[in-house]
Amino acid sequence: MALRDVDHVHYLPLFGAVMATALVGSRTATLFVIGVSIAADLAMKGRSDLFDAAVGAGLFIAVSLLLAEVGHRLTNRTALLHSILTSVPVVTLDDEGRIRRITGPAADLLGVAPEDAHERPFSLFAPDFGEDILASFVKDAPLAAPPSGYWLVRRPNGEIVPVIIHGGLLAHSMASERVVLSLADQRPSLAVNDRMRDLMDQLSKSWRLNSMGEMAAILAHELNQPLTAATVYLHACQTDIARAGPIGDSAGRALDLAKTQLLRAGDIIRRMRELIATGASQLTEERVSSMVDDLRPLFDLIRQETGIAVRIDVDTTGDRVLADRIQFQQAITNLVRNAVDAVGDHPGAVVSLTGRSLADEGYEIRIEDNGPGIAEDQMDRIFQPMMTTKAGGMGLGLSVTRSIIESHDAALAVGRSALGGAAFSFRLTPVTELEAA
Known part of the structure; x- marks a missing residue:
């Protein structure tokens, strides 16, 4: 109302209303505010020159739509960034390593509620991420991982969780937040690696077993002949010893036991061949x-x-x-x-x-x-x-x-x-x- 009699600037306060609506409301709400602003301006100004009023209103609409689009894009971008940040484990620290902000996934990874982690030293959860590591990183030194390739996070319940940490520095103007850390849980990756090692071991064992099965079949075939020949020789020895009478009875019994074991070995080989061939x-x-x-x-x-x-x-x-x-x-x-x-x-x-x-x-x-x-x-x-x-x-x-x-x-x-x-x-x-x- 103070600017209603000043040409070319009386619409300026209304741009604020349009921009504020664009940042917090929908496009329909923004169009409604633009219409209300024009009606209010015309009601307060009371212009008799319709052409001048139409030109002013047209310019106001054009500039308002431009500002509204910028506001909507900023809002969408902010919402997108917020959605991304709340879906990934992110922690911000101050220069002393205290947690200033923490997302829900990061709190879950650390095993605490977000409010319980606020203002607590990050090294309390990651003992290896001490003051020396933080100081070096703030001085633009690379954030080098431990020799194992990942950091170990200790939860309050004593559970150890392997994580990968990526870091970034914020501008000095953001006084309370200096370091941004992105955390990645390594448990699924390590579990996959363990599973792959187990599968490789099983494949190696299967290959060796298949090779041994083939070798067993060959040995069963080749050993059957010398065992048969040895049995025949033992039988011939028994016949010769039997001619010696009672003197050879003890040796005859020993040969009989040896022949029995040879026959049994032949049966074992024959049955194993059948088991390998038919599996039954x-x-x-x-x-x-x-x-x-x-x-x-x-x-x-x-x-x-x-x-x-x-x-x-x-x-x-x-x-x-x-x-x-x-x-x-x-x-x-x-x-x-x-x-x-x-x-x-x-x-x-x-x-x-x-x-x-x-x-x-x-x-x-x-x-x-x-x-x-x-x-x-x-x-x-x-x-x-x-x-x-x-x-x-x-x-x-x-x-x-x-x-x-x-x-x-x-x-x-x-x-x-x-x-x-x-x-x-x-x-x-x-x-x-x-x-x-």
Whole structure:
């Protein structure tokens, strides 16, 4: 009203109203304010010259629309920047390293509420980001990451979070905020790297297993012939020794045992070839007690070599099961040898093999020892190929054993034995008297 009688400037106060509306309101609201401003100016000015009033109003509209567009663009840009900043982990610090501003994602990464982080030293969360690092960065030195490539953030609950920090400096005019830090959580990246390493290890193991499978098939084929020839020679030796009469009885019995083991080795190779070729076993009706009795000479040899006797307690009641005799004996031998290796020089070493009928649940075989046992974190890993705790071991014994047991439609379980060491057990499918008949 003070400027209404002054030409060319009476619209100036109204530009402020238009700009303020453009910054906080929509385009429709801005057009409404422009219209109200023109009507108010005409009402206060009371001009009789319509042409002059129209020209003034036109100029006002043109300049107002230009200012309004600038205001809207500034508002949109500010809203965009605000949206970006509130969606990423960003922290601003003063010259002393205190947190002046923190976004929600950054507060979540530090494990605190935004109001709890305000005015607190950033080094309280990132101990390695000390005053010397901040001082060097403020002096335009590069923000060098630790040797590991990332910083470690310690949350109030004690959890350690690896992060990458990128920094920037603000102008000196912004007195309270000097440094802007952008944080990036490295946990997903490190998890992906760990997963990739695991996959590479698994691929490497698979390649080696495939190579070993091919090699095993070749060896099974090549070894079968010399074993057959050795059996023939032993049989000829038995014939010659039999002519010596009672003097050669002891040597004849030793040769008979040797021939039995050679025949058994041939059967093992033949069955392994079938398992490699078809992946399945031919299960027939067998008695567990009979299959275990065949292994007693082998257990005697183990006792002679190690001084550790294998206690055998196999119940003959209900011990008719479906099994591949040779592969079953191979699995039992592997488990007993592992148990003997586990007890080692343990005083009072005990290795036990028991068999019990559980009626319809199957016939259970357990191999136990009183050695150190198996750590809880190793329970799920000991059956993995190439996994071994023995010096010079290949890590295939338990893996092959589990494959044999699974080919019998059973599962090899591992746990803690009442003797104090490890206990391996599995259940074979029973054959009822009716089925046997």
